[in-house]
Amino acid sequence: MDRQRLISMMTGLLQATLDDQNEHGAVTATPSLPLVGENAAITSMRLVSFIADLETTLASDYGLNLTLVSEQALSRSKSPFRSVDALADYILELTGTADQAVSAA
Amino acid sequence: MSLSHVDWQLDRFREGSERTAIVWNDREVSYGEMLQRYEAWLVRLTAAGVTPGCVVTVAGDYSPASISCLLALVQLQCILVPLSRESHDQHKEFLEIAETDFAVEIDQNDEASIHPLPFRKNHELLEQLRTRGEAGLVLFSSGSTGKPKAILHALPPILEKFRKPRHCYRTVSFLLFDHIGGFNTLFYTLGNLGCIVSPGDRSVAKVCRAVERHKAELLPTSPSFLNLMLMAKAYEQFDLSSLKLITYGTEVMPERTLQQVHAVLPNAKLQQTYGLSELGILRSKSASDQSLMVKVGGEDYETKVVNGTLRIKAKCSMLGYLNHPSPFDADGWFDTGDAVIEDGEYLRILGRHSEIVNVGGQKVYPAEVEKVIAELPNVIDVAVSGEPHLLLGQVVVAVVQLSEPVPDLEFKRKIAEHCKGRLQPYMVPTKVRVVTGTLVNERFKKIRRQDKPQVASA
Numbered sequence: 409m410d411r412q413r414l415i416s417m418m419t420g421l422l423q424a425t426l427d428d429q430n431e432h433g434a435v436t437a438t439p440s441l442p443l444v445g446e447n448a449a450i451t452s453m454r455l456v457s458f459i460a461d462l463e464t465t466l467a468s469d470y471g472l473n474l475t476l477v478s479e480q481a482l483s484r485s486k487s488p489f490r491s492v493d494a495l496a497d498y499i500l501e502l503t504g505t506a507d508q509a510v511s512a513a
Numbered sequence: 514m515s516l517s518h519v520d521w522q523l524d525r526f527r528e529g530s531e532r533t534a535i536v537w538n539d540r541e542v543s544y545g546e547m548l549q550r551y552e553a554w555l556v557r558l559t560a561a562g563v564t565p566g567c568v569v570t571v572a573g574d575y576s577p578a579s580i581s582c583l584l585a586l587v588q589l590q591c592i593l594v595p596l597s598r599e600s601h602d603q604h605k606e607f608l609e610i611a612e613t614d615f616a617v618e619i620d621q622n623d624e625a626s627i628h629p630l631p632f633r634k635n636h637e638l639l640e641q642l643r644t645r646g647e648a649g650l651v652l653f654s655s656g657s658t659g660k661p662k663a664i665l666h667a668l669p670p671i672l673e674k675f676r677k678p679r680h681c682y683r684t685v686s687f688l689l690f691d692h693i694g695g696f697n698t699l700f701y702t703l704g705n706l707g708c709i710v711s712p713g714d715r716s717v718a719k720v721c722r723a724v725e726r727h728k729a730e731l732l733p734t735s736p737s738f739l740n741l742m743l744m745a746k747a748y749e750q751f752d753l754s755s756l757k758l759i760t761y762g763t764e765v766m767p768e769r770t771l772q773q774v775h776a777v778l779p780n781a782k783l784q785q786t787y788g789l790s791e792l793g794i795l796r797s798k799s800a801s802d803q804s805l806m807v808k809v810g811g812e813d814y815e816t817k818v819v820n821g822t823l824r825i826k827a828k829c830s831m832l833g834y835l836n837h838p839s840p841f842d843a844d845g846w847f848d849t850g851d852a853v854i855e856d857g858e859y860l861r862i863l864g865r866h867s868e869i870v871n872v873g874g875q876k877v878y879p880a881e882v883e884k885v886i887a888e889l890p891n892v893i894d895v896a897v898s899g900e901p902h903l904l905l906g907q908v909v910v911a912v913v914q915l916s917e918p919v920p921d922l923e924f925k926r927k928i929a930e931h932c933k934g935r936l937q938p939y940m941v942p943t944k945v946r947v948v949t950g951t952l953v954n955e956r957f958k959k960i961r962r963q964d965k966p967q968v969a970s971a
Contacts, residue, residue, distance in 0.1 A: 428929050453938050456905060457929075460943045464921055477903045 409470065409503060411496060415439050417469070418462060418492045425450060425458040439493040455489065466499070474502055518672035519588040522703060523548060529706040535577055536727050537623070537711045542577045544706065550577055554585035561615065561627045565590035566643035568611050568633070568651070572596040572604060573619030575686040575699065575711045582617055582625065583699075587668060592642060592649035595696065597689040599955045600653070603661065610663045610836050611651045612636055638665050638832050651835065652693055652790045663835035664790045670829035671793060674813070675704035682731035682758065683708040685723055687715060687738070689956060694762065694786065697794045698733050715957065717742050721751040728755040733786070736766040737894075738957040739774050744893050748777045762786035764958050765864045765880040766805055769887050775803050787862070791840065792827040792847060806859040822866055823849045852878065868961055870899030870907050872939045877909055879961060882942065885935045886928055891915050896952045898961040900944065908943035914952050921947050 423437035429450055435441075441449050443458075450458065459476050466472040481488050481498065488498035526534075530545030563569060569591045573579040579595075586593045594611045596604055608616060609632050616628045642649045648668040653661045684702050686709050688695035702709050712723035721742065723729060739761065742748070759774065759781050766785065775783060785807040788794030796811030810816050813828040824846045833839050841847055852863040863869075863878045870877040879897035886895045894914040899907035913924060925945035932941045954960050 424926060428926070451938070452904075453941075453943075456902065456908060457941075457943050460908070461922055461925070464944070468921070479903070482903065 409500060411500060414496050414499065415492060417465060418496060421461045421465065422450075422458060422492055425454050425461070429454050437492070439496070440491050442491060443495075444487055444490050459489070462495075472503060474499065476502075517588065518669065518676070519584055521676060522584065523551070525704065525706055526551075532706055533708045534703070534706075535575065535580065535709040535711060536723075537576050538713070539726070547577065547581055550581035551584050551588075554582050555588065558582075558585055558589060558615075558627070562629060563589060563591060563615055563627075565646065566592070566639075567614040568592045568594060568639065569615045569617060570594040570596050570604075570608060570611065570613050571617045571619065571690075572598065572601075573617075574598060574690050575695075575709055576619060576623045578619050578623045578625050579690065580699065580703075580709070582619070587648045587672070590646055590648045592639060592651060592665075593668075594651040595691045597691040599689055600691060603653075607653055607661070607663070608632060610653075610661075612639060612835070636835055638835060641832065642667060649832075650696070652691060652696075654790055660836070662837045665832045665835055666793075666829070667832060672700060675700045679705055681705040681707045683710055683727060683729045683755075684731040684733070685710045685712055685720060685729045687712065687720060687732060687734050689715075692956075693788055693790045694733060694794060697788070715955075717745050717747050718750075721747040721753060724753050724756060725751040730755055730757045731760070732756055732758075732781075733760045733762075735957040736761055736764055736770055737953040737959050740767070740770050740894060741951075741953065741957075743770065743773050743777070753778060754780060756781040758782045758784060760784045760786045762788065765862060767880065767884050767887055768805060769884065771805065772803055785862075789825075789847075789849060791831045792825055793829060795825070800859055806856060806861050808858050809860065816860075817846070818853055818855050818860075819848075821852050821854075823851045823853045823860065823862075825849055868898065870897070870909050872899075872907055872909060873905040875937070875939045877940045882909060882911065882936060882940055885932055886911055886913065886942075889927060889931055891917055891919075894952045894959075896959050896961045897942065902943075909940060910944040910946070911942035912946045912948055912952060914948055914950070918947055918949055921945050 419437045419439060426435045426437055435449055443450060443455055463474060463476055466474055488494050526544040526548045530543060532544050533541040534544045534547045535542050569586050571579055571582055571593060583593060596607060608630060612632045612634050613630045614633055616630055617625055619625045650666045650668050652664045654664060684698060684707055686698060688698060710723050710727045710729045712720045724732065756778060762785060771783065783802045785797055785799045786794060787797050787809045795809045795814050798808045800806040815826040817824050826846050830847065850866045852866050852869060853860045854863065864880050868879055882897045883895045886892060892913060893916055896912045898910055900910045902908040924947050928945055929941055952960055
């Protein structure tokens with residue numbers, strides 16, 4: 409799986425979520441935009457919705473049926489949901505393609 | 514009782530012997546003919562070995578043979594178990610649970626056969642009825658919450674109430690043969706010498722055609738059926754102006770559906786009904802044709818609301834389940850599981866408590882969300898339910914039937930946009946699935962549960 413393509417898809421989904429929450433274009437989605445914690449750009453409900461959108465797209469466009477919100481994800485010391493960047497790494501790890509992605513990068 | 518219900522009913526049949534009792538396969542059958550059929554059934558059942566106290570299933574639909582058979586079984590003090598053709602796959606299980614002695618099967622041509630069965634185990638509740646020499650009725654719950662429950666009623670108190678004269682209607686037998694509402698409709702109609710109009714199957718076209726052709730006045734139905742009727746614009750194709758009364762129950766009515774039905778059939782009074790297989794049908798009164806507020810109760814029922822859930826105490830509730838512990842509390846109250854809002858004497862029924870979605874501790878009533886989504890163009894039907902979620906407990910999921918399918922995410926955005934200012938953020942669906950098949954089951958009830966097949970065949 410191509411990391412850049414994944415990031416681009418995720419940023420697009422995040423932008424749609426941000427536009428739904430704020431005025432259109434008020435906040436720009438970037439791979440490092442914080443999604444959790446004090447400076448989170450989206451509410452927790454929107455984060456859950458964004459992750460659901462991501463799961464839907466991974467299934468429809470990539471044929472990947474992943475459950476991203478899991479005990480495994482929540483028990484990590486650093487949340488994989490903290491940004492698009494971190495979440496992309498987590499997805500690549502789950503799909504076993506992290507090594508290829510890193511070597512390709 | 515000085516005069517058995519059937520004897521009273523037969524006297525009525527004689528008074529109205531020339532009147533039409535049932536229109537079946539477009540053929541009118543008079544009360545006089547029903548009387549003859551009833552007498553033939555008495556002879557036939559007795560010859561087959563049916564005696565008082567026998568449990569007898571009758572599988573079929575509303576027809577001259579099935580109705581006269583039911584009357585004969587009541588007169589013979591049997592415990593009758595009406596079974597619909599739609600539940601055919603479960604009949605074997607039902608026959609055993611009900612401890613059936615005889616199975617009567619009535620085919621599409623109204624020809625009947627009787628088969629003896631070896632399932633009697635002398636269940637305590639059935640024995641009580643036998644000792645009292647009373648006819649009984651067994652109904653099966655639809656099983657939406659697991660294994661079907663076999664509900665046993667003593668028939669005399671149920672039938673007794675139909676002796677009070679009320680309006681006489683030409684009534685479409687829409688509710689299925691094994692449904693408490695269908696049983697109620699049948700005996701109400703017979704008691705008032707009305708006419709049962711049997712539509713054949715329950716498709717929108719068949720039902721509306723039956724209304725038009727036989728000038729039906731009363732249509733007892735479900736909100737889902739009315740929704741399908743509106744979608745098909747059946748009111749343009751068929752003349753439904755004979756309808757004086759449309760009653761709806763069995764599930765929550767979407768406000769939009771109610772308003773649209775009122776707009777296209779302004780002469781039909783719309784009345785919400787409320788009943789449960791365990792308790793019977795309560796008398797009900799809608800605040801107005803366009804209101805979802807309803808007053809339920811009547812002389813035989815007491816109601817109260819505890820923690821937002823309706824509880825009912827009935828004079829003639831069921832004797833009990835044949836395959837389940839009693840659901841009544843020590844004082845005889847039954848928890849309906851229906852979430853309601855009280856407004857003076859009126860209630861608004863929000864839906865099954867078990868269907869409420871709990872998003873991070875916040876309650877979401879599926880009907881509230883469905884109402885808003887249904888406002889969008891392109892939406893034919895929508896079913897909202899909860900799905901387990903690790904962070905929030907549950908999230909809201911909407912399955913939407915569209916006239917022109919669009920990708921799930923695209924429609925999710927449309928829903929989110931439309932819900933702004935109409936619903937709280939936690940009520941907005943987290944997941945949206947677009948489907949092309951119907952969301953309604955064979956009983957014209959909405960399929961919401963996630964652990965059942967999502968979509969019934971169209």
